[in-house]
Amino acid sequence: MIAIRALGSLASDPDRLGRFLAVTGLGPENLRAAASESAFLASVLDYIVADESLLVSLAGNLGLPPDSFAWAHALLGASRPDG
Numbered sequence: 001m002i003a004i005r006a007l008g009s010l011a012s013d014p015d016r017l018g019r020f021l022a023v024t025g026l027g028p029e030n031l032r033a034a035a036s037e038s039a040f041l042a043s044v045l046d047y048i049v050a051d052e053s054l055l056v057s058l059a060g061n062l063g064l065p066p067d068s069f070a071w072a073h074a075l076l077g078a079s080r081p082d083g
Contacts, residue, residue, distance in 0.1 A: 002064065002072035003041035006048055007031075009058050016054070020047060038076050045073040 010016045011031070021027065024043065026034055034040040048055050049069050059066040 002068055003044045005062050006058050007044050009061055042073055042076040045069050
């Protein structure tokens, strides 16, 4: 749920969403389908955790402690077949 909320927050900011889409190679048309995959959600969290200012900003916007993103990533990684 944290990854989905974070993705929603990214999507609400055109500049942040544009950077995210550029990094992932996705387009707005296939973002919704990708969001149903745990591997993609883990990559959303990877992206956020790699940028401390983005992490702190999203954590504040979502009312979450910054370390909750790493915790959620660990849970998603444990559910992945390669994790």
